[in-house]
Amino acid sequence: MNIANVSNSIAESTALQASGISKAAELGGRILLASLYLLSGLSKVGPGYTATAEYMNSVGVSGSLLPVVIATEIIGALAIIAGWQTRLVAFLLAGFTLLSAALFHNNLGDQIQMIMFLKNVSITGGFLILVANGAGVLSLDHRLANRVAGSK
Numbered sequence: 515m516n517i518a519n520v521s522n523s524i525a526e527s528t529a530l531q532a533s534g535i536s537k538a539a540e541l542g543g544r545i546l547l548a549s550l551y552l553l554s555g556l557s558k559v560g561p562g563y564t565a566t567a568e569y570m571n572s573v574g575v576s577g578s579l580l581p582v583v584i585a586t587e588i589i590g591a592l593a594i595i596a597g598w599q600t601r602l603v604a605f606l607l608a609g610f611t612l613l614s615a616a617l618f619h620n621n622l623g624d625q626i627q628m629i630m631f632l633k634n635v636s637i638t639g640g641f642l643i644l645v646a647n648g649a650g651v652l653s654l655d656h657r658l659a660n661r662v663a664g665s666k
Contacts, residue, residue, distance in 0.1 A: 536650075537650060537651045537652050538652075540649065540650030540651070540652060540653075541597075541650065541652040541653075543640070544594050544595055544597060544600075544644070544649060544650075544653075545595055547594065547637065547640045547641070547644075548590070548591040548592075548594035548595045549591070549595075550591075550637070551587040551588070551590055551591035551594075551607065552587070552588060552591035552592065552595070554587050555583075555584045555585075555586075555587030555588035555591065556588065558580065558583070558584050558587075559584060563580065566580060566583075567580050570583075573617060573618060574617075575617055575618075586606075586607075586610055590603050590606065590607045590610070594607070594644070594649075596653070596654050597649030597650065597652065597653020597654050597655050597656065598649075598653070598654040598655060599655070600644055600648055600649035600653060600655050601644065601645050601648055601655075604641040604642070604644035604645045605641070605645050607641050608638045608641035608642055608645065611634050611637050611638045611641065612634065612635070612638050614634055615630075615631045615634035615635060615638075618630075619631040619634060
C-alpha cells in the first residue's frame with residue numbers, strides 16, 4: 515500500500531463519517547442496542563412482575579429492587595434511543611449490564627448461561643463505544659450542544 519492509497523482511504527473514511535449512512539448507522543445502532551432494555555423493562559410491568567421478583571429472590575437479589583431495575587431499563591433505553599446524556603447513560607447501563615451478567619448468568623458450566631453471560635459482555639462493549647464516541651449527529655446531545663454553542 516502506498517501513500518496515495520492511504521490518503522484516499524482516510525478521505526473516504528472521513529466522507530463516510532459525514533454521510534447520511536454514518537448518521538443512520540449511529541441512530542440505528544442506538545435503537546437496536548437499547549431496544550432490548552426497553553422491551554425487557556416493559557415486560558416486567560404487569561403479569562411479568564411477580565415472576566421476575568421471584569427469580570431475583572431465588573438468586574439472592576432482593577425483589578424489592580425490581581422497580582429500580584424497571585426504571586433503569588426503560589428510562590435508560592429511552593435516553594439512549596433519543597441520544598440524551600448518552601455518554602453518562604451508556605456508562606451506567608454498561609455497569610448495570612455487567613452486574614446483571616455476574617449476578618444472573620454466572621453458571622458458566624451451563625452453555626445457555628455462558629451464552630447469556632457473553633451476550634451481556636458484548637452489549638457492554640456496545641455501551642462503551644457510546645461512552646467513547648457519544649450519540650452522533652442524530653441525537654438530543656448534538657442538538658443541545660449546537661443550541662449552547664449558538665447562544666455564545
